[in-house]
Amino acid sequence: MNIEIITIGDEILIGQVVDTNSAWMGTELNKVGFEVSRITSISDDREAIAGALHESLSRVPCVLMTGGLGPTRDDITKHVLCDFFNTRLVFNEQVYSDVETLLKGRVGHINELNRSQAMVPEGCTVIRNPVGTAPVMWFERDGGVVVSMPGVPSEMKHAMIHEVIGRLQQRFHTDHILHKTVHIFQIPEAVLAEMLSDWEDAIPPFIKVAYLPQPGRIRLRLTARGSDAGVMQRAINQAVDALQPIVGRYIFGYDDDSIEKRLGEMLVARGQTLATAESCTGGAIGAAITSVPGSSAYYNGGVVAYGNEVKHEVLGVSTNDLNIYGAVSEPVVSAMARGVQRLMRTHWGVATSGVAGPSGGTPEKPVGTVWIAVCNPQGQVNAQKFAFGPFRDRTVLRSVDMALMMLMNELLDDK
Amino acid sequence: MNIEIITIGDEILIGQVVDTNSAWMGTELNKVGFEVSRITSISDDREAIAGALHESLSRVPCVLMTGGLGPTRDDITKHVLCDFFNTRLVFNEQVYSDVETLLKGRVGHINELNRSQAMVPEGCTVIRNPVGTAPVMWFERDGGVVVSMPGVPSEMKHAMIHEVIGRLQQRFHTDHILHKTVHIFQIPEAVLAEMLSDWEDAIPPFIKVAYLPQPGRIRLRLTARGSDAGVMQRAINQAVDALQPIVGRYIFGYDDDSIEKRLGEMLVARGQTLATAESCTGGAIGAAITSVPGSSAYYNGGVVAYGNEVKHEVLGVSTNDLNIYGAVSEPVVSAMARGVQRLMRTHWGVATSGVAGPSGGTPEKPVGTVWIAVCNPQGQVNAQKFAFGPFRDRTVLRSVDMALMMLMNELLDDK
CATH class of the missing domain: 3.40.980.10 (MoaB/Mog-like domain)
Incomplete structure (x- = not known):
């Protein structure tokens, strides 16, 4: 109607x-x-x-x-x-x-x-x-x-x-419409479409599939329309189950799930805790993590280390590293992740340091350059560099997203 | 047209x-x-x-x-x-x-x-x-x-x-249209409309006024239409000037100004710095402050003190206060503001501690109870309690807004 x-x-x-x-x-x-x-x-x-x-x-x-x-x-x-x-x-x-x-x-x-x-x-x-x-x-x-x-x-x-x-x-009377959204990360849209080609051919014609890409992840939306809700629900469930053997490793949630909610569930299941050390994201990762009810069970807190003094004095980043490599560098972001993990006595530490812009860029580190580090419970750090482009708000959003996805990946790898 | x-x-x-x-x-x-x-x-x-x-x-x-x-x-x-x-x-x-x-x-x-x-x-x-x-x-x-x-x-x-x-x-031939938006805080919409009733009657009929409320603040939009841009601009300027004696104290900006941008300008003008200690807002105040380009000039950083250990160990809140009054209390939020001001050696310290919910509420401190504190350069703390209602995301948003508005108020009062 x-x-x-x-x-x-x-x-x-x-x-x-x-x-x-x-x-x-x-x-x-x-x-x-x-x-x-x-x-x-x-x-x-x-x-x-x-x-x-x-x-x-x-x-x-x-x-x-x-x-x-x-x-x-x-x-x-x-x-x-x-x-x-x-x-x-x-x-x-x-x-x-x-x-x-x-x-x-x-x-x-x-x-x-x-x-x-x-x-x-x-x-x-x-x-x-x-x-x-x-x-x-x-x-x-x-x-x-x-x-x-x-x-x-x-x-x-x-x-x-x-x-x-x-x-x-x-x-009013209406037809039934059923939606199911599957959240998939770390596979580009065109690659995913190729992987799912046979799967798409096999699902019944009353189920429509849409690919809704977002940076670093894709929402796959299945929509069924019809008069028999039972039949539709079973068909959707079957189609979703059939995704598991193909892309199960990359599915991080369904429908209203968010990456921060899923992270919380994984940390709770392991009885592990998390702390954040944020420079260019300014607290936005903490805000995302604490948007999930119950996050106090696994999120001890964080340090927004905007100034270099805070990086050194609160997180213990060496002045030497700050002087030689600069705040936006692998040694500094790694030390930030380790530092906050130690300070807040958590299993995991996540850190960001980048040039959000619009000023502060250099030829070697243009605006949009961001280092993100995840320190695991064994003290090993995985740090990666990204180039998120010239827009300040977008760089912050993408840094938050990417930090959460890197953490999820590390959690999946950590036995 | x-x-x-x-x-x-x-x-x-x-x-x-x-x-x-x-x-x-x-x-x-x-x-x-x-x-x-x-x-x-x-x-x-x-x-x-x-x-x-x-x-x-x-x-x-x-x-x-x-x-x-x-x-x-x-x-x-x-x-x-x-x-x-x-x-x-x-x-x-x-x-x-x-x-x-x-x-x-x-x-x-x-x-x-x-x-x-x-x-x-x-x-x-x-x-x-x-x-x-x-x-x-x-x-x-x-x-x-x-x-x-x-x-x-x-x-x-x-x-x-x-x-x-x-x-x-x-x-096509077109009339001129001029807009001016005035940002006003801390006056409820209906009260503001009452205060501005005579003012509205006195402005010329070709200026239209609209009230656009947001939590804790109102955008007052003046729109002039006509053929003589000079006449219209003067009339708009006069109308805006005429607001000063009525609500001047509560005007924090015009047009594209935001409260965080205006705060930054005020801090830069005074050569002062700021640090944040966030519990229920989880980093969202830091994220708002650092959304302004150039915020590193006055924002040293912050601590997301989600767990009580972090409040005690990193910010120096006394275990006694935490045990007797609880984390969501005037003594604790005040100590958080003082603690982060000391830790990051800034002029100003802002802190939040509240029950974002949906669980964790008690009869004395229902979900939505939030304490916000601002510590000024003289070490005096102004702490206030708010009741923001049952919605977690809304409570966080309103806490951020209110914290920034309290800080602005203190800055206006601080000579």
Whole structure:
């Protein structure tokens, strides 16, 4: 069944904000069998909102809207919906109490603007929003459904996951769509496609395969569509199992697994611990590792050694090495990995040192040069040099990725 | 003058790709006075493309389309445009020669699919694309302009910058548009709107104001439209100046400024340095600070003190405090800030310790409880407790934000 999305906000049209909500909604809706057939972005303008809504409802039975629900003057979605559905705003005690609870301790007093958040169109179904002040509104007319949600991504996502998607599934019939994503690392896309050629020929035609490459890894997405969920699930499971003998060594997870989550599982299973020493990544590896709940079981901590004094004084890197080879070098990054492993008394130590740029590059070490080292429990260091190019943010992201992948590889090799 | 954008591609609707093209185009068009009034994303479907184009042309005199111009079967934009403008595909020597030049050395031979790229609709203006194989096509009918561009961001951007924007400026008269964004922190949206009510009433009607809230801060965007750029610029400047006596203390930057960038400027101006001691944020504050080029001038480094041993052994937090008050407490976070300031010999020390969750909460310290401390150059510590709610990622993000804002506040207070 087709759904249209309407995102409201001048900030999208002038390019101040990239509309990431629609992509997220498209992905989630797809998982449960809905297809997004159109995304329309318009400004906080009465005619534009009413016009777009009218057009969408003439094409599809369900429209999801985000944005324009804040308490300030430029937010008019609620008023336009009132006009559109020929109703008026009424005060909702429940919403007011939710707003009070949420703002308690955050603001001194609930003012008129906060209070206005509790005014909702009469006749719509109000869905409570525990993570923000604007409630979600569900309208029904002539067999069509319109849902208005806040544009703040965390609030929209909370509403979708906990309320809207379930209600849509109850309200509309959909085909089954099953997805399974397999995360594979260290095989280039074209090589993987070649390795999987026979496997692709052997899977049933109702399973579609897509290769989604990211730096250093590939998401292989299997999608089955049909009416018998049992048959589809078994076929997907078989196809995934059949991958094991071909590329099992390179599969590090499925679906929402991340490399940092998988690393955590492996370290927990071995009863081992990890510490990080970061220069060019500035703490981003620690942030990635600790994004996993329960990471305190295996991650003792790290040192962000941005200055050379910190590398020497806290991590014990020799001043000699720093002077002779420079901070971005194999001896220094290796000493950093060893140093933090010793300082935090862990089994594993991971270190980075690089030229993130835009300045600081030299002919021998251009911007984007990064050394990454992993020290194993036996004290052996594997250090590698990378060239990640001229963009600072990209260099940091790729360094984090690569450090985690190097660690996973070492863990797989370490018996 | 209003322009609509139509982006074509299934990958956008299923959420596999976030449509960043539209935001970029919106920004660039705005700079030269065009306004994007609607963005429509549709699939590679004949009816959808023709329908969306028809609707857009009924609203605005100019439509920019991206996507669906590749050589494979699913790319049908060119054929739909042929039907729409009642014309046929003809072979274009110039385009063929461009494709040949581009592919030379990349592929073994020019195959039929590559050759088909040189077939273009008769009667359209063909704009050469030196960075890809699909040319840009410019159509005119009944005073309306339709431009079809490749969806590959680098190709679209090249065409826009070098050809399309200039041609649009020649073809259409535009108003001027000026934007100014003011970054304000530590005032909730509804309170700010109340404080600025008189100010909003006093600014000229051709300036529009929008509140764009983010956790702990708000972007206030002023947009002026008109024909006299000088008048508009003066009016915007006056409006921004008029904010100073009302909320000047809470303004931390303008336009592309970020809080971490502004902090860097303030530290550099004072010749002062900073170190971080992070528990629940796991390195994310260090990562934010070092996202600013040149941050090595004032950021010595940090300690990710995830385990209590690291807090004690590396940062010198007393075992007594850890046992009596627990890791998430004022004495511990204060000792962490002092400890890292001493260890890295910096002027400022910032520390976090909290319960990121989802587990580890207690009735006294529920999930989301975070202590943040800032130690100033005189050794005085300001520590505050926050309740950021149940979501781990959000708690980390808000902790980072709040830590940076507390530091800015202390810097503003420190004479």
